Amino acid sequence: MPTSKASASAEQHLGPATNFGERPLTLAAWPTPQRHLKPDHAIEAEITRQLAAMSLAEKVAQIIQADIASITPEEAKKHKIGAILNGGNSAPHGRFDASAKEWLALVDSFWDETDEASIPIIFGTDAVHGHSNIAGATIFPHNINLGAARDIDLAKAIGVATAKEIAVTGMDWTFSPTVAVAKDLRWGRTYEAFSCDPSLVCSLGAAMIIGLQGEPDTKDFLGPDKVACAAKHFLGDGATQDGRDQGETNCSESELITQHAAPYIAAIEAGATAIMASFSSWGGQGMHGRHDMLTALLKQHWQFDGLVAGDWNGHGQLPGAAPSHAPQALAAGLDMYMAPDSWRALLASTLEVVAADAGLEARLDDAVLRMLRFKARLGLSKKGRPATRPLAGRFDLLGCPEHRELARRAVRQSAVLLKNENQILPLAPSQHMLVCGRGADELDLACGGWTLSWQGGGDVKGLFPGSQTLLEGLQAKIRSKGGQVTFDAAGHWSDKPDVAVVVLGEEPYAEFRGDCDTLAYRPGDPSDYQLIERLAAAGIPVVTVLYSGRPLWMNPALNKSAAFIAAFLPGTQAGALADLLVEGQMDFQGRLPFPWPAFSDHFDLCAVSPSRAPLFSLGFGLSLSDQVAWQPVHEQSDAKRHDPLTIFDRGIPQGDWTATLSDAAGSTSIRKPNLTGGTASHAGHMNLRAADFGQQENAWAIQWTDEACLSFIGPPLNLSREANADYALYLTAVTKEPEVIGVALLPQHHLDQPLAKFMTLLGSTAQQNHSFVIPLKRFAELGLDMNHVCQLVLQGREKSGLLLVKAYFAPMVAGSA
Numbered sequence: 001m002p003t004s005k006a007s008a009s010a011e012q013h014l015g016p017a018t019n020f021g022e023r024p025l026t027l028a029a030w031p032t033p034q035r036h037l038k039p040d041h042a043i044e045a046e047i048t049r050q051l052a053a054m055s056l057a058e059k060v061a062q063i064i065q066a067d068i069a070s071i072t073p074e075e076a077k078k079h080k081i082g083a084i085l086n087g088g089n090s091a092p093h094g095r096f097d098a099s100a101k102e103w104l105a106l107v108d109s110f111w112d113e114t115d116e117a118s119i120p121i122i123f124g125t126d127a128v129h130g131h132s133n134i135a136g137a138t139i140f141p142h143n144i145n146l147g148a149a150r151d152i153d154l155a156k157a158i159g160v161a162t163a164k165e166i167a168v169t170g171m172d173w174t175f176s177p178t179v180a181v182a183k184d185l186r187w188g189r190t191y192e193a194f195s196c197d198p199s200l201v202c203s204l205g206a207a208m209i210i211g212l213q214g215e216p217d218t219k220d221f222l223g224p225d226k227v228a229c230a231a232k233h234f235l236g237d238g239a240t241q242d243g244r245d246q247g248e249t250n251c252s253e254s255e256l257i258t259q260h261a262a263p264y265i266a267a268i269e270a271g272a273t274a275i276m277a278s279f280s281s282w283g284g285q286g287m288h289g290r291h292d293m294l295t296a297l298l299k300q301h302w303q304f305d306g307l308v309a310g311d312w313n314g315h316g317q318l319p320g321a322a323p324s325h326a327p328q329a330l331a332a333g334l335d336m337y338m339a340p341d342s343w344r345a346l347l348a349s350t351l352e353v354v355a356a357d358a359g360l361e362a363r364l365d366d367a368v369l370r371m372l373r374f375k376a377r378l379g380l381s382k383k384g385r386p387a388t389r390p391l392a393g394r395f396d397l398l399g400c401p402e403h404r405e406l407a408r409r410a411v412r413q414s415a416v417l418l419k420n421e422n423q424i425l426p427l428a429p430s431q432h433m434l435v436c437g438r439g440a441d442e443l444d445l446a447c448g449g450w451t452l453s454w455q456g457g458g459d460v461k462g463l464f465p466g467s468q469t470l471l472e473g474l475q476a477k478i479r480s481k482g483g484q485v486t487f488d489a490a491g492h493w494s495d496k497p498d499v500a501v502v503v504l505g506e507e508p509y510a511e512f513r514g515d516c517d518t519l520a521y522r523p524g525d526p527s528d529y530q531l532i533e534r535l536a537a538a539g540i541p542v543v544t545v546l547y548s549g550r551p552l553w554m555n556p557a558l559n560k561s562a563a564f565i566a567a568f569l570p571g572t573q574a575g576a577l578a579d580l581l582v583e584g585q586m587d588f589q590g591r592l593p594f595p596w597p598a599f600s601d602h603f604d605l606c607a608v609s610p611s612r613a614p615l616f617s618l619g620f621g622l623s624l625s626d627q628v629a630w631q632p633v634h635e636q637s638d639a640k641r642h643d644p645l646t647i648f649d650r651g652i653p654q655g656d657w658t659a660t661l662s663d664a665a666g667s668t669s670i671r672k673p674n675l676t677g678g679t680a681s682h683a684g685h686m687n688l689r690a691a692d693f694g695q696q697e698n699a700w701a702i703q704w705t706d707e708a709c710l711s712f713i714g715p716p717l718n719l720s721r722e723a724n725a726d727y728a729l730y731l732t733a734v735t736k737e738p739e740v741i742g743v744a745l746l747p748q749h750h751l752d753q754p755l756a757k758f759m760t761l762l763g764s765t766a767q768q769n770h771s772f773v774i775p776l777k778r779f780a781e782l783g784l785d786m787n788h789v790c791q792l793v794l795q796g797r798e799k800s801g802l803l804l805v806k807a808y809f810a811p812m813v814a815g816s817a
Contacts, residue, residue, distance in 0.1 A: 023253065023282065023283030023284075024283075024292065025253065025292045025293070025296065025297060026253060027296060027297060027301045029253070029254070029257060030257055030261060030297060030301060030302075031257070031261075031262075031265060032265070032301060032302055032303075033265045033268040033269050033302055033303070033304075034269060035216075035268075035269040036268065036269075036303060036304075036305070037216055037217065037271055037273075037305070037306075037377075038217050039305075040376075040377075043373060043376040043377065044373075046376060047369055047372035047373055047376055048369070050119060050372055051365060051368055051369055051372065054368070056351065056354065056355060056361070057080075057351055058080050059354075059364055059365070059368045060347055060350050060351045060354060060364065061079050061080045061081050061082060061347060062080070062081075062082035062119065062368050062371050062372075063082055063330075063335060063336050063337060063364070063367045063368060063371055064081055064082060064083070064336070064337050064339050064343050064346060064347055064350075065081075065082065065083035065084065065085055065124065065309075065310075065336055065337065065338045065339065065340075065343075066081055066083075066084060066085075066339060066340060066341075066343040067084075067085055067086065067087045067090050067340030067341060068084060068085070068086045068087075068090050068092075068106065069087065069089075069090040069094070069340070069341070070340055070341040070343065071084070071343065073109040073110045073112065073113040074113060076110055076113055076114075076121060077113035077114065077115075079347060080118065080119075081121065081343065082119070082121065082122070082336070082371055083121065083122045083123075083124060083336060083371075084110050084121055084122070084123050084124070085123070085124040085125065085175075085338065085340065086123075086124075086125050086126075086133060087126075087312065087340055087454070087726075088126055088133070088450060088453060088454025088455075088510065089453055089454045089726065089811055089812065091133065092105075092106045096133075096135070096452045096453050096458075097135050097452075097463055098135065099135065099136075100134055100135070100136060100137075100168060100169055100395050100398055101393075101395065103134060103169040103170075103171075104168075104169050104170045104386060104387055104392060104393060105387075107123050107169060107170040107171055107386045108170060108385060108386050108387050110123065111170075111385050111386055112385070119372065119375065120375060120380035120381055122172050122173055122228075122374075122375055122378070122380060123170070123171045123172050123173065123386075124171070124172070124173040124174070124175060124230075125166065125171050125173070125174055125175070126174070126175050126176070126450060127162055127165075127166050127171075127174040127175075127176060127227075128142075128143075128174075128175070128176045128177075128178070128192060128450045129141065129142045129143070129447075129450065129451075129569075129571060130158075130161075130162050130165065130403075130407075130571070131162060131165040131166050131168075131169065131398070132450050132451050132452070133452060134165070134169060134398065135452065135463040135464070136395075136398045136399050136463065136464060136465060137165050137398045137399055137464075138161060138162075138165060138398070138399050138400075138403040138404060138406075138407055138571075138572065139407070139447050139451055139464065139467075139571040139572040140158050140161075140162070140406075140407050140410055140571050141407070141410045141411055141414055141568065141569060141570045141571045142191045142192065142448055142549070142568065142569040142571070143177065143178060143191065143192055143193060143194045143204070144190065144191040144192075144193065144194070144195075144549065144550070144568045144569065144593055144594075145410060145411070145414035145568045145569060145570060146158070146194055146204055146208075146410065146414065147193070147194035147195035147197075147200055147201075147204065147593030147594075148413075148414040148415075148416055148566075148568060148590040148591060148592065148593045148621075149410060149413035149414040149589070149590060150200065150204075150591060150593075151413055152203055152204065152207040153207070154406075154409065154410055154413060155204045155207040155208045155211065156207040156208065156210055156211040157211060157406055158208070158211060158406065158407075158410065159177075159207070159208045159209070159210065159211020159212040160211045160212075160225075161211075161402075161403045161406055162174070162211070162212065163211065163212045163213075163225060163226050163227045164225050164391060164397055164403075165397060165398050165403070166227045167224065167225055167226075167227065167389065167390075167391040167392065168391050168392060168393065168394050168395060168397050168398055169386075169392075170386025170387060170389065170392045171227065171386075172227055172228060172378055172380065173227055173228040173229075173230065173274070173378075174212060174227055174228070174229060174230070175230045175232065175276060175309075176208070176212075176229060176230065176232070177205050177208040177209065177212075177229065177231065177232075178192040178193055178232055178233070179193075179194075179201055179202075179205035179231050179232070179263035179264065179266075179267055180192070180193045180201075180232075180233065180237045180238035180260075180263075181193065181195070181196060181197075181198050181201050181238045181239070181259050181260050181263065182195075182196055182238040182239075182594070182606065183196055183238055183239040183251075183259070183606045183607065184238075184239065184240070184242065184243030184603060184604075184606065185243065185519055185550045185551060185594065185597065185603070185605060185606065186242060186243030186244075186515060186516050186517065186518075186519065186603060187238065187240065187243035187244075187245060187514075187515065187550075188243075188245050188509055188510065188511055188512050188513060188514025188515040188516070188549075189237070189238075189245060189510075189511055189514065190243075190514075190549055190550040190594070191448060191449075191548075191549030191550060191568065191569055192450075193238055194593060195593035195594065195618075196238075196593070196594050196595075196606035196618065197593070197618060198258070198259050198260070198262045198263060199262075200593065201262075201263045202262050202263050202265075202266035203266070205231065205263050205266060205267055205270075206266045206267060206269065206270035207270075208229075209229050209231065209267055209270040209271065209272050210270050210271065212226065212227055212228075212229045213226050213227070213228060213229055213271055213272075213273065214226045214271075215271075216270065216271030217271075221271065222273075222377055222378050222379065224383070224389055224390045224391060225390070225391055228273045228274060228374065228377075228378055229272055229273065229274065230272075230274040230275065230276045230309055231263070231264060231267035231272045231274070231275050231276070232275070232276035232278070232311070233276055233277065233278030233279065233280070233287075233311060234264060234275050234276065234277050234278055234287060234293070234294075234298065234308075235249075235256065235260055235261065235264065235278060235282070235287060235293060236249035236251065236256055236260045236278065236280060236282050236287075237249070237278040237279070237280045238260065239251050239255075239259070239260060240280050242517075242603070243515060243516075243603070244512070244515055245279070245280075245511050245512035245514075245515050245721070246279035246280055246317075246512060246721050247280060247281070248280070248281050248282070248284070249280050249281065249282040251282075255608070256282065259608075264298075264302075265302070268302060268304055272306060273306045273307065273374055273377055273378075274306050274307040274308075274309050274374060275298065275304065275306065275307075275308055275309070276308075276309045276310070276311055277294065277308060277309065277310055277311060277314060277334060278311070278314075279311055279314050279317065279721075286314070286317055286318050287314075288310055288311075288314045288315050288317065288318055288326075288329045288332065288334055289315075289318040289319075289321075289328050289329055289332045290332055291331065291332040291333055293333075294308055294332050294333030294334060295332065295333035298333070299333060305370070305373065306370065306373070306374060307335050307336060307370050307371060307373075307374040308333055308334055308335045308336070308370070309334075309335065309336045309338065310329065310334050310336055310337050310338040310339075311338055312338055312340060312724065312725065313338065313339060313340065313341075313342055313724045314329075314338065315329035315334060315337055315339075316342065316724065317720070317724065322342075323339060323341075323342035323345075323346065323724070324342045324345030324346050324349055325345070325346065325349040325350075325353075326346070327349075327350060327353045327354075327360065330350065330354075330360065330363060330364065330367065331360060331363060333363075334367070335366075335367040335370045335371060336367070336371060337350075340726075341726070399464060399465060399466050399467075399572075401466075404466055404572075404573055407571055407572065407573040407576075408573045408575075408576035408579075409576075410570075410571075410573075411567075411570040411571070411573050411574060411576040411577060412576050412577070412579055412580055412586060412589070413589050413590060414567075414568060414570070414590045415565050415566070415567045415568075415570070415577055415580055415588060415590045416565065416566040416567075416568075416588070416590035416591060416592055416620075416621045417563070417564075417565055417580075417588040417590070417621060417622040417623070417624070418558070418564045418565070418566055418596070418616060418620070418621075418622065419558060419561065419562075419563055419564040419622075419628075419630055420562075420563045420622055420624065420626070420628070421562045421563065421630050422562070423624070423627065424499070424541055424543065424562045424563050425543065425563050425580075425581060425624060426580070426581060426582055426583040426584065426624060427499055427543070427581055427582050427583060428483075428583055429477060429478050429480075429481030429482070429483045429582050429583055430481060430482055430483045431478070431483050431484075431497075431498040431499055432483065432484040432486070432495065432497045432498045432499075433474065433478055433483065433484065433485050433486070433497055433498065433499055433500070433501060434486050434487075434488065434491065434493050434497035434499070434500040434501070434535075434540070435470075435471050435474055435485060435486070435487045435500075435501045435503070436487070436488055436489055436490065436491035436500060436501070436502055436503070436531065436535075437489065437491070437501075437502040437503035437504050437528070437531065437545075438489065438503070438504060438505060438528070439470070439503040439504055439505040439545075439547050440469065440470055440471045440487065440489060440501070440502075440503040441469045441470075441471040441472070441487065441489070442459075442461065442469065443460050443461045443464065443467060443469060443572055443574070444456060444457045444458060444459070444460055444508055445505030445506070445507070445508065445547045446469070446470075446505070446547050446567075446569065446570050446571060446572070446574040447460065447508070447569065447571055447572060448506075448508045448509075448510075448547075448549055448569035449508050449509050449510030449511075449513075449514065449549070450510055451508070453811075454510050454511075454811055455508060455509060455510050455513055455811055456508030456509070456510065457507065457508040464572045466572075467572035467573065468572070468573055468574065468575030468576070469574055469575055470501075470503050470545060470574045470575055470577050470578060471485075471487055471503075471575075472575050473574070473575025473576060473577060473578030473579070474501065474575075474578045474581070474582070476575070476578070477578045477579070477581075477582040477584075478582065481582075490531070491531045491534065491535055496538070496540065497540060498540075498541075499540065499541050499542075499543060500535045500540045500541070500542050500543070501542075501543045501545065501581065502528075502531060502532055502535070502542055502543070502544045502545070502561075503544075503545045503547070504521075504528050504544065504545070504546050504547070504557070505546065505547030505548060506521075506522070506547065506548045506549060506552070509549070511725070512721050512722075512725075513811075514549065518553075518600050518601065518637075518639035518640075519550075519551070519552055519553045519597045519599075519600050519601070519602060519603070519639075520552070520553045520600035520637045520639035521546075521548075521552045521553065521554045521557070523600075523637075523639035523640055524639075524640050528557070529556045529557060529560075532544060532556075532557050532560050532561060533556075533560055536560045536561075541562040541563075542560065542561045542562055542563075543561065543562060543563040543564075543565070543581065544557050544561040544563070544564045544565070545565045545567050545577060545581075546564070546565065546566055546567060547567055547568070547569060547570070547574075548566070548568060548569070549568070549569055550594065551566065551592070551594050551595065551596040551597060551605075551616075552597070553597045553598075553599060553600040553602070553637060553639075555598075555615075555633045555634060555635050555637075556635045558615075558633060559630075559632050559633060559635065565577070565580075565581075565588075566590075566592070566596075587623050587624050587625075588621065588622060588623055588624060589621075589623075590621050591619045591620065591621040592616055592617070592618055592619060592620045592621060593618070594606060594618060595610075595614035595615075595616065595617055595618045596614055596615045596616035596617075596620070597614060597615060598612060598613065598614055598615040598633070599612065599637075600637040600638070600639045601638075601639075602614070606618075615633065643655060644656070644657075644714060644715065644717055645717075645722075645808055645809040645810070646806075646807075646808040646809075647712045647714065647792055647807040647808055647809075648700075648712060648804065648806060648807040648808075649805075649806045649807075649808065650698050651672070651690060651697050651698045651699060651700065652671065652672060653671070653712055655714070656714050656715050657712050657713065657714040658671075658712070658713050658714070659671070659710065659711065659712050659713075660710075660711045660712075660713060661679065661680070661681040661682075661686060661688065661708065661709070661710060661711075662681065662708060662709045662711060663681040663682055663683045663684075663685035663686065663706070663707070663708035663709070664683050664685070664706075664707075664708075665681070665682035665683035666682040666683075667681075667682070668681065668682060670688065672690065673688050673689045673690050673700065674689075677689070678690075678701075681708050683706070683708075684705065685704060685705055685706035685707060685708035686702060686703065686704045686705070686706075686708035686709075686710070686796065687702070687703050687705075688700050688701070688702050688703075688710065689701050691803055693734075693803060693805045698805065699803055699804060699805040700803070700804045701801070701802075701803050701804075702794070702796065702801060702802045702803075702804060703800075703801045704796035704797055704798065704799070704800045704801065705798060705799070706797070706798050707795065707796070707797050707798075708795070708796065709755075709793050709794065709795045709796075710793070710794045710804075711791055711792065711793045711794075712791065712792040712793075712807065713790060713791050714790055714791075715790065716748045716788045716789065716790045717788075717789045717790065718786070718787045718788070718789075719776055719786045719787075719789050719809065720786045720787050722776055722786075722809060723776040723777055723779075723780050723786045725811065726775065726777075726811060726812045727775075727776050727809050727810060727811055727812065728773045728774055728775045728776060728809070728810065728811075728812045729743070729745065729773075729774045729776065729779075729792070729807070729808075729809055730771045730772070730773055730774075730806070730807070730808050730809070730810055731743065731762070731771060731772040731774070731804065731806075731807050732770050732771045732804075732805040732806035732807075733762075733770070733771070733772060733802055733803060733804050733805060734770060734802070734803040734805075735762065735800070735801060735802045735803070736801070737796075737799075737800040737801065737802075738761065738762035738763035738765075738772070739761060739762075739763035740761070740763075740796065740797045740800050741761065741762045741763075741794065741795065741796050741797075741800055741802055742759040742760065742761055742762075742793075742794070742795040742796075743759065743760055743761075743762060743765075743772075743774060743792070743793070743794060743795075744758040744759040744760070744779075744791075744792075744793040744795070745758060745776075745779045745784055745789050745791065745792055745793075746758060746784075746789070746790065746791035746792075746793060747784060747785040747788045747789060747790070748785075748788040748789075748790045749788070755793065755795070757782060757783065758779060758782050758783070758784050759793075759795065760774060760778060760779075760782070770805070771806075773812060775812060776809070792807060
């Protein structure tokens with residue numbers, strides 16, 4: 001077959017070493033979709049006409065998506081940018097509590113800067129469990145819960161409700177559903193997956209897509225109450241080595257076909273209009289740059305004519321690429337660059353490359369046509385200004401009673417009963433119940449990540465009217481029947497209760513921030529186990545409810561609890577669990593969407609052939625009538641608490657981080673300052689002593705009399721993902737001399753490079769409350785190798801001082817730096 005100019009150009013930009021990675025595909029072995037969206041000849045004629053009228057600069061701009069925190073409506077108009085998104089940490093005016101009215105006004109502002117004759121701009125959002133960036137919206141249980149419920153109609157109904165609430169704010173597109181088949185529970189995105197069972201992922205993913213977009217080839221499809229979807233992340237993101245997000249998918253091609261491809265075939269057959277490429281790699285090559293995956297397989301073999309979208313600066317992770325320059329991603333088959341903060345430079349560099357390469361321009365034309373087809377299928381031009389659309393401004397639909405009841409149904413259907421000793425459940429409503437535990441009256445643990453912000457967390461209860469915690473649900477059930485509820489988070493009581501309901505949970509997380517190296521619950525922190533043990537020792541039966549984004553090793557709690565419920569991440573209607581716990585008409589229906597670990601290092605649990613049997617198998621779940629005798633399980637775990645992203649806190653270096661004082665005379669290690677007089681560097685150029693900042697001795701007071709350094713040294717960290725994801729170095733500190741105190745991060749091998757090369761002054765950084773916020777991208781721009789960061793240095797000079805409270809890496813809040 002002759003080689004076209006477009007394919008020849010693709011090979012040129014992909015390069016011989018990276019075109020197909022180390023493992024080529026055998027396309028004949030891959031099954032194909034049996035149903036596709038029908039071509040619309042009127043749409044094809046219109047988008048062909050639009051393409052012919054566009055300049056080269058307009059074409060490039062059309063395939064770029066910028067984030068609201070990094071672009072103004074005026075800039076979007078000037079450059080004719082094709083797409084806008086709000087990232088997980090972006091919101092109107094940087095406020096996560098912004099009203100839906102403010103969101104609609106923001107979406108309108110980008111539309112209003114589009115000329116009537118121009119191609120409409122499209123607005124995308126991460127509505128992954130309801131319209132989850134919007135205060136007051138319905139926050140449904142996460143996908144892991146829907147996998148436990150195993151109800152196709154329920155998944156579709158949640159898609160329908162979510163699409164309506166998105167339409168209220170005028171947005172067009174959600175980056176969901178995740179149709180990954182999660183194979184390692186250490187993965188921080190496990191809860192975004194429906195299951196480790198491909199067939200379950202296929203059916204639930206397809207149902208969600210139809211709920212969001214409507215039934216393909218019907219009048220309902222992408223109507224006024226529907227939004228476009230993006231099935232993600234193509235391909236194999238749920239099976240990376242050691243469960244590391246954005247890592248190397250560790251499986252054969254046959255396993256890739258049988259375990260991970262099927263949900264995308266189901267998504268195409270369900271009418272998916274967009275598919276998002278994965279950060280992950282297979283065969284040593286990132287998916288954003290695999291021509292064989294994006295073009296040969298997805299577009300040609302599977303005949304997918306929709307949009308292949310990139311993920312957050314994912315193109316910049318390819319070999320030889322950067323967020324600002326990645327023609328190889330376009331050549332490989334990417335149709336839209338998600339370039340949230342890199343859009344300006346990417347626009348310029350891509351225009352320059354394409355202008356010099358007619359073959360790559362042909363590939364660009366195909367990408368633009370796909371973007372135009374995507375928008376035309378949505379009918380953006382016909383829908384008009386967001387605020388004028390039928391559901392726009394119908395703020396009464398956000399968190400409406402109908403949607404809240406749907407969420408409650410999902411909560412009830414997805415709770416999995418793992419233990420019910422002597423059939424203690426259901427509880428009699430006439431009892432005196434003690435409700436305790438960190439999750440009993442808080443929504444953040446119940447909602448998890450992707451709730452108002454990327455990582456979730458914080459006091460969100462007041463931002464969701466009509467929400468109900470489990471405590472509130474139990475109070476409503478018990479008090480109406482004459483019983484008594486006592487709430488004490490720490491589990492204390494004056495009158496001994498008949499039963500205790502203990503609500504525990506993981507701290508919220510998202511993406512790689514949730515990656516872990518153990519399946520143990522809260523390693524190194526036995527306080528929740530001690531609470532259960534104390535109650536059980538007092539003769540009080542304990543009913544434990546766990547909020548988590550994955551099955552966790554919790555043998556000590558399982559042994560000492562009379563009943564144990566895996567509620568996963570139930571969302572803002574967690575109180576519906578009370579309908580199952582208290583005597584009534586409801587029974588448990590949930591079945592495990594993943595096996596439950598018998599060991600804290602049970603990492604191959606979801607493999608096709610695991611090395612050890614699970615404690616509870618995939619699909620396990622008791623009903624109230626089941627009588628199963630509990631056999632005590634072992635309680636041995638070597639898991640330890642480990643958070644390498646926290647360097648200094650509570651007055652000491654954390655984890656494996658150590659501290660060193662250095663001046664012209666030498667260096668000395670330090671764990672804690674001397675109680676009397678503090679600890680001085682060798683030549684006395686700096687002195688460090690324990691200090692108070694709201695708590696006793698939780699900070700270090702540093703005083704310099706001459707140039708000297710405080711260094712924190714730890715194991716090498718690969719912070720490349722964090723830099724791409726807008727993480728920052730946070731220094732919670734107080735100083736009157738920020739202009740003379742320098743901060744540097746150093747790579748593992750830096751002896752041949754001067755400290756000043758990587759140094760930035762505190763006086764030049766943004767402040768948020770008591771924290772100095774230094775974007776990791778700033779260090780990357782200074783030439784720091786973000787793959788091997790192992791040292792933080794604070795350098796001061798004569799007559800300068802600093803009170804250091806905490807040093808850590810965390811996501812930036814929009815507008816913080």
